[in-house]
Amino acid sequence: MIITIQDKEFDTKEITQLYPAGVIKTGYEDETTQVSLEWLDVEAQGKVEVVGFGIFIHLGENEKHTFMFDTRDEMDEEIGRIASQLQA
Template sequence: MTLTIQNETIDLDNVSQLYPAAIIKYADGTVTPISLEWFDKMANQDVNLLHYAICIHYKEEAKPPSFFTYENRKKLEEGIADIAKQIDS
């Protein structure tokens, strides 16, 4: 099965993880994806939200993860709904 995210086709047979995240920057400059739940409950002035993303990690460890970014939570939720629609069809 394949999914299309932001005009890129992803073969799910090659995917180990697919998840939504908030991409944050810590005060020390570290940038990392975190769960939406963590961001909603725990984020404070020590982190800066850069954007939201759908993150994909591949089974082939040498292949770097893909991050499909969204400017706001509403756009991310639309992206998630689109993925769900593709899986259900």
């Protein structure tokens, strides 16, 4: 099955990981890291600087694609579009 994310097509047979995450500053220069949305909601309230949200796709071990969003609502809308494609 082929799914499309922001005009980029992926064969679901090749996807080894597909997940949403928050992106926060680590506190070291301009470095950022991914954190789970659950951790962001429960543990991080007011403790970290969120710089965005992303949908991350891994194709095997070497190929990775990142789709970044300014707000969680924008990311959630894209996740809804992905889910609709997977349910079709």
